[in-house]
Amino acid sequence: MNRTTLSLIAAAAALAAVTGFAAATAPGDDGDSAKAAARLPVERSSLLCPAPSTSDLAETAYTSYTPASKGSGSSGKAALSSATRELTDDTGSGKGKGKADKPVLSPLKPGKPVAGESSGAESPALVGSADGNLAPGWTVQQTTEVAAGTGRGLLGVNCSAPDTDFWFPGASTAKERSDYIHLTNPDDSAAVVDVQLYGAKGAIKSDVGEGIQVQPHSSVPVLLSTLTDKPQTNVTLHVTARSGRVAAAVLAADDKLGGDWLPASADPAGTVVLPGIPKDATSVRLVAFTPGDNDADLKVQLASPTGRITPAGHESLHVKSGMTAAVDLGDVTRGEAGSLVLTPTGDSAPVVAALRVVRGKGDDQESAFIPATRPVGARATVADNRAKGSTLSLTAPGEAGTVKVTASAGTEGGTPVTKTYTVKGGTTMSVRPPVPAGLKGSYALTVEQVSGGEVYGSRMLDVSDADVPGVPMFTVQTLPDDRGTVSVPHADQDLSVLQK
Numbered sequence: 291m292n293r294t295t296l297s298l299i300a301a302a303a304a305l306a307a308v309t310g311f312a313a314a315t316a317p318g319d320d321g322d323s324a325k326a327a328a329r330l331p332v333e334r335s336s337l338l339c340p341a342p343s344t345s346d347l348a349e350t351a352y353t354s355y356t357p358a359s360k361g362s363g364s365s366g367k368a369a370l371s372s373a374t375r376e377l378t379d380d381t382g383s384g385k386g387k388g389k390a391d392k393p394v395l396s397p398l399k400p401g402k403p404v405a406g407e408s409s410g411a412e413s414p415a416l417v418g419s420a421d422g423n424l425a426p427g428w429t430v431q432q433t434t435e436v437a438a439g440t441g442r443g444l445l446g447v448n449c450s451a452p453d454t455d456f457w458f459p460g461a462s463t464a465k466e467r468s469d470y471i472h473l474t475n476p477d478d479s480a481a482v483v484d485v486q487l488y489g490a491k492g493a494i495k496s497d498v499g500e501g502i503q504v505q506p507h508s509s510v511p512v513l514l515s516t517l518t519d520k521p522q523t524n525v526t527l528h529v530t531a532r533s534g535r536v537a538a539a540v541l542a543a544d545d546k547l548g549g550d551w552l553p554a555s556a557d558p559a560g561t562v563v564l565p566g567i568p569k570d571a572t573s574v575r576l577v578a579f580t581p582g583d584n585d586a587d588l589k590v591q592l593a594s595p596t597g598r599i600t601p602a603g604h605e606s607l608h609v610k611s612g613m614t615a616a617v618d619l620g621d622v623t624r625g626e627a628g629s630l631v632l633t634p635t636g637d638s639a640p641v642v643a644a645l646r647v648v649r650g651k652g653d654d655q656e657s658a659f660i661p662a663t664r665p666v667g668a669r670a671t672v673a674d675n676r677a678k679g680s681t682l683s684l685t686a687p688g689e690a691g692t693v694k695v696t697a698s699a700g701t702e703g704g705t706p707v708t709k710t711y712t713v714k715g716g717t718t719m720s721v722r723p724p725v726p727a728g729l730k731g732s733y734a735l736t737v738e739q740v741s742g743g744e745v746y747g748s749r750m751l752d753v754s755d756a757d758v759p760g761v762p763m764f765t766v767q768t769l770p771d772d773r774g775t776v777s778v779p780h781a782d783q784d785l786s787v788l789q790k
Contacts, residue, residue: 329775331362331426338537339370339416339449340472340551341509342434345441346411350434353674354395355403355698355734359426359774362400366422369393370406370430370449373415373474373509397424403673403734405701415474415509416449426774429734431674433765437757440468441543443656444753446765447551448672452476452535456554458527459577459614460644460659463487463515466545469552470511471527474537475504481534485512488579489522492612504536511541524616526579526642529554547648547657550765555661558582558640562662565629566683566748566766567592567622569720572655573648574619576630580609584639588632593685595626598716607632609641627720629685629746647766654760658750660768665744666693666737667771672749673734675723679752682723682735686713689743696738697724701731713745723749737769 342350354370371393394406394416400423420428430449436442452475461469475481485499496517504510515521529538543549556562558581567574580586586609591598601622609615622628632643644661675697684693692712699706704726713719726733737747747769754762 328778330778331359332774332776333425334419334421335425335428336451336476337370337418337428337430337449338452338474338476339430339432340447340474340539340541341415341511342413342432343436343445344411345436345439347437347439348410348413348434350408350413350432351674352395352406353403353431353701353732354397355429355671355673356397356400356420356424357427357669357671357736358400359423362423362426364423366420366424368397368418368420368424368428370395370416370418373417373507400424401698403698403701403732405732415472417474417476417507427669427671427772429671429673429772431672431767433674433751435753435763440545441549442758443548443550443761444751444763444765445550446751446767447539447553448767450537450539452537454531454535456529456538457579457581457642458540458552458554459579459642460552460646461514461525461527461540461542462523463518463521463525464523465521468543469514470541471514471529472509472511472539472541473502473504474509475506475534477534478506479534480505481536482532483536484530484532485517486528487514487517488526488528488612488614490524490614494518524577524614526614542659544657547655550658552644552659553661555642555644556664556770558642560634560638560640562632562641562643563629563685563687563746564643564645564660564662565685565718565746565768566660566750567628567630567645567647568649568750569623569625569627570649571623571647572621572651574622575616575646576619576643577614577616578607578609578641578643579614580611580639580641582639583611585610586639586641587635588638588641589635591631592622593629593631593687593716593718595717595719598631606635611639627683627718629683629718631687649762649764656762656764658764658766660748660766663746663768664770666739666747666769668739669772669774670737670747670769671734671772672767672769674732674751675735675749676732676751677725677729680723681720681750683718683720683748683750684711684713685718685746686715686743687746688715690715691742691745692740693745694738694740695723696736697726698734700726700729700733703730704728704733710740715743
């Protein structure tokens with residue numbers, strides 16, 4: 291292969307890596323198309339972590355992990371550093387800038403997780419990049435414990451890649467909620483972002499959410515209740531970047547139900563999977579939205595440990611175009627872990643969706659969110675697992691599927707272990723994941739599809755302890771494909787003539 295062809299392949303791979311996107315062979319492609327493309331590890335990844343909390347009691351742990359990938363080379367570098375934090379009012383207009391610090395995390399090699407920490411309300415957003423063999427599948431988990439006050443509980447989020455379009459069903463502007471959308475810009479030029487809310491009756495008019503500027507290498511929090519005069523319990527938030535790129539996540543805090551991060555839903559789709567409702571969930575709320583011009587009619591089913599069942603009284607959901615629909619499913623799991631599967635009926639339009647899950651009772655309640663997600667695909671990764679408190683949920687909504695789960699070494703020591711699970715079609719399997727032998731510190735889990743039908747997954751982390759007696763402090767992270775490889779087209783034509 292000549293130098294020009296190699297350069298073209300490298301350029302394509304680098305472009306996909308920088309944008310945070312790894313293209314896959316489209317459904318329906320024939321064998322010739324598959325032969326015309328090769329999958330190569332991405333060469334560069336970017337991740338952004340939102341400012342973790344406004345509480346002086348917040349204690350935050352960061353855990354970084356890159357799985358070992360074939361063909362990714364023998365060297366690389368990565369760092370996660372403080373963003374230049376903007377001091378803002380509630381509408382997100384900048385009034386000053388903070389100061390960038392030394393890296394919070396500096397991973398050294400694939401297969402070995404590293405951890406860092408921060409405390410208090412002044413912990414900034416983080417901006418990070420990785421290249422070489424540290425780029426493919428790079429994952430960072432941000433986990434914050436808040437012992438008291440609004441949003442009390444365990445707040446967890448996977449730091450995310452920058453993009454230009456996000457949907458957040460399940461946000462709220464209700465009086466008991468304090469929801470902030472955090473916008474973080476990794477680039478050298480300012481980003482301009484529009485924030486639009488949709489309630490039960492459609493778009494909520496607001497000029498405040500238009501043209502929000504996010505300065506280079508900085509983060510802006512916007513309080514959603516400032517975007518509307520009338521509080522609404524259930525809203526869908528749409529974030530679009532007019533120029534530049536941002537990472538976006540919603541920090542949702544409730545006066546009684548604690549708080550957690552609401553990540554973006556997967557792209558609108560006809561069939562939607564929301565994996566990993568805890569077996570002891572006391573309340574589950576489904577929020578869905580269809581962004582197209584047509585309504586959506588969905589069949590609602592719970593993938594239980596024994597098969598799909600239809601929740602009594604909630605057999606279907608009608609979602610009007612451009613309007614947020616919400617339904618309270620109560621204790622839908624009834625003591626058995628499960629996953630919600632939404633499937634279209636007739637010519638139903640694509641939807642985005644999320645669940646708010648509550649555990650506990652009375653004053654001892656805690657909440658978390660489960661957005662619609664992609665399947666684990668070739669490989670999915672979640673960091674910051676503990677010797678106790680991690681629960682892995684695996685769902686095969688269609689045919690049975692087999693996955694390989696690997697527990698990495700620990701941040702301070704331990705030997706990796708691997709276990710294989712087969713999930714029966716239409717069911718959810720909830721297990722304690724494997725733990726590294728001789729574990730010291732926290733560790734990462736990777737889930738790889740081995741055979742069979744698509745598998746979806748999530749990890750629940752529970753750190754209930756004496757610091758907040760009686761409160762089930764927990765958070766749930768979904769396990770979508772980490773897009774650590776990119777599809778690069780094969781050049782059949784010799785382009786060396788172009789060098790002349």
